[in-house]
Amino acid sequence: MKGKPVVEPVYMTATYKFDRSDDLIDVVQNRSGYIYSRWDNPSVRAVESELADLEGYAFALGFGSGMAAITTAIMANIKAGDRVVATQEVYGGTYELLNDVLPTFNVDTALINCYDLDRLFAEIDKGLTLLYLETPTNPLLRVVDIKPLADAAHAKGAIVLLDATFASPVNQHPVDLGVDVVIHSATKYLGGHHDVTAGFICADDPWFKKIWNLRKVLGGVMDPMSAFMTLRGMRTLELRIQKHNENAMQVARFLEAQVKIKSVHYPGLASHPDHEIAVRQMSGFGGMLSFEVDGDFDQTKTFMDCLKKIKLATSLGGVTSLANQPITNTHVALSPENRAKAGVSESLVRLSVGIENVEVLIQDLEQALEVV
Ligand SMILES: Cc1ncc(COP(=O)(O)O)c(C=O)c1O
Known part of the structure; x- marks a missing residue:
């Protein structure tokens, strides 16, 4: 064919045909092509290689x-009798996996507050198979200093996994910080438009082969259409992230100046407890922030209901700004005691700042604050 498509087509095929048995055997043995889409698919491989390049992994x-x-990345790297150390402020589903599911498979898990460095290092020192980190955290945007923790875990022979969803590959470069496996929920910044559910791992060998093999077994593979949509989203990733960073910084500064706001959590603010780590570790502070309204649960709920441009919705990382009250959804399962420990108060609002005109977002927040 003379002339090839500029855009990678969507290969909507479950299986692949061969002219010769030897070719089929070669694909099965060497992953030199495609045999079945639960193993590999050209549309999925196209977005995989784009992300691997961006993150700097093979x-x-x-x-x-x-x-x-x-789940696949963790399970590929542990077995019964192993020990996992993780920061406690991980995504809710990850917390359930580590706290509720893995112990039933005889895997010991220690979940430690990300700011309690003494305990984190002490738990690593006891020995571990896998260190699991997530930064910045949800919903208080704590920033975990990755390199020293990764170094300590490596000294014990452990593998280091990082959920880098909130930072995106633009604001943080985990390969330089000693991370073995980087994880993204592509439902967020990589897809970027609130229309794809997808995820990625990035790794070198030998981690990659183990995870690829378990993906094949567990079957949680990305579908070709989601791969196409995610690759399309990634074409504007850098531009979008720049705008998310700028908008979030302006919104954070606006909120910090309001008398009806008790506190603002944004790593770009000098008032943030981890600002110095963020300056050192991140090239941009991201589009996520949270704040406490100076009021009770009902007043905060009224504030949320008065937002017009900012949508009341869970999820994050897309072009449209979304806000939620963590206590009503993402952190609803936590006991009041654990909620207090996690810093999730009844007046806390999480905001995923989109790429709209920032003045429109600030006006929206301003008019909703008037009712509090
Ligand atoms: C930081 C983080 N990691 C992982 C996930 C899970 O991603 P998904 O919803 O695509 O399964 C989420 C979802 O909100 C998240 O915020």
């Missing part, structure tokens, strides 16, 4: 969701 693997990427 390989990436696409999954049907961020949680499929997380």
Whole structure:
């Protein structure tokens, strides 16, 4: 064919035909082509290689969701009798996997507050198979200092996994910080438009081969249409992230100046407890922030209901700004005691700042604050 498509087509095929048995055997043995789309698919491989290049790892693997990427990456690297150390402020689904599911398979898990460095290092020192980190965290945007923790875990022979969803590949470069496996929920910034559910891992060998093999077994692979949509989203990733960073910084500064706002959590603010780590570790502070309205649960709910441009919705990382009250959804399962420990108060609002005109967002927040 003379002339090839500029845009990678969507290969909507479950299986692949061969002219010769030897070719089929070669694909099965050497992953030199395609045999079955639960193993590999050209549309999925196209987005995988784009992300691997961006993150600086030899390989990436696409999954049907961020949680499929997380469960597969963790399970590929542990067995009964192993020990996992993780920061406690991980995504809710990850927390359930580590706290509720893995112990039933005889895997010991220690979940430690990300700011309690003494305890984190002490737990690593006891020995571990896998260190699991997530930064910035949800919903208080704590920033975990990756390199020293990764170094300590490596000294014990462990593998280091990082959920880098909130930072995106633009604001943070985990390969330089000693991370073995980077995980993204592509449902967020990589897809970027609130219309795809997908996930990725990025890794070098030998981690990659183990995870690829378990993806094949567990079956949580990315579908070709999601791969196409995610690759399309990634074409504007850098531009979008720049705008998310700028908008979030302006919104954070606006909120910090309001008398009806008790506190603002944004790593770009000098008032943030991890600002110095963020300056050192991140090239941009991201589009996520949270704040406490100076009021009770009902007043905060009224504030939320008065937002007009900013949508009341869970999820994050897309072009449209979304806000939620963590206590009503993402952190609803936590006991009041654990909620207090996690810093999730009844007046806390999480905001995923989109790429709209920032003045429109600020006006929206301003008019909703008037009712509090
Ligand atoms: C940081 C983080 N990791 C992982 C996930 C799970 O991703 P998914 O919903 O694509 O399974 C989420 C979802 O909100 C998340 O915020």
